[in-house]
Amino acid sequence: MSEKIQKILSNLGYGSRRYIEKKIFLGVVYINAVKVSIGDRFEYDNIKSITINQKNYCIKFDPKRVLIYNKPIGEICTRKDEKNRNTVFKNLPKLLFSRWITVGRLDYRTSGLLLFTNYGELAYRLMHPNYMIIREYLVNVFGIFSKKKMNILNKGIFLDNSISRFHSIKYLSGSKNNKWFSVSLFQGKNKEVRRLWKYIGIEVNQLIRIRYGDVILPKSLRVKDFLEVNFSLIKKIFRSVSLKY
Incomplete structure (x- = not known):
């Protein structure tokens, strides 16, 4: 089955799709000694050589790991x-x-x-x-807690053009203003867990990811x-x- 060349090269580890597309646009990507265009399709078995930025690669495969x-x-x-x-x-x-x-x-x-x-x-x-892969964290936080603040985290806030919320918040230990929670969410926005707590005035002291899917x-x-x-x-x-x- 054929696939777009930018996807193939990304799968093989030559860079992100965006990076590969940029190199193709600049005209520095050759497959089997022929310059390719964005969207060109190939089958893996038919690729014998790859050239990127005038550097030649013999196509070989590592097992998926x-x-x-x-x-x-x-x-x-x-x-x-x-x-x-x-x-x-x-x-x-x-x-x-x-x-x-x-x-x-x-x-x-x-x-x-x-x-x-x-x-x-x-x-x-x-x-x-789109694949809704859950991420779970242990988080130690410091601040003044209230039901109103917890409700805000459950309801969600607007971050980076979409709603961010915790899928679950579970109290683990601690007292007064210093507590440990287990939290999970389905997105991976930049510093999303820290930003959610910061929004309600709670400081994250320690953050440990313990699960990914x-x-x-x-x-x-x-x-x-x-x-x-x-x-x-x-x-x-x-x-x-x-x-x-």
């Missing part, structure tokens, strides 16, 4: 950083013919579950709001360590976004 990573506070979700800060890619295993793609992001101050895959379409679907952060997985997802779970992850493994 998913990693669970326990991100610490202080790492950023980019490949390179101008300030030379540690990135989440530093401790990952090497791939031969593709590259790791983050499934969503966690900000500098947030720790916990971060997923990686080398299959671009899977990453794209897991992040897309069917994947739960293992209690035995130490900070800065990664774990390869097993065959049965990776099949389940693919099915959750209507993909075959």
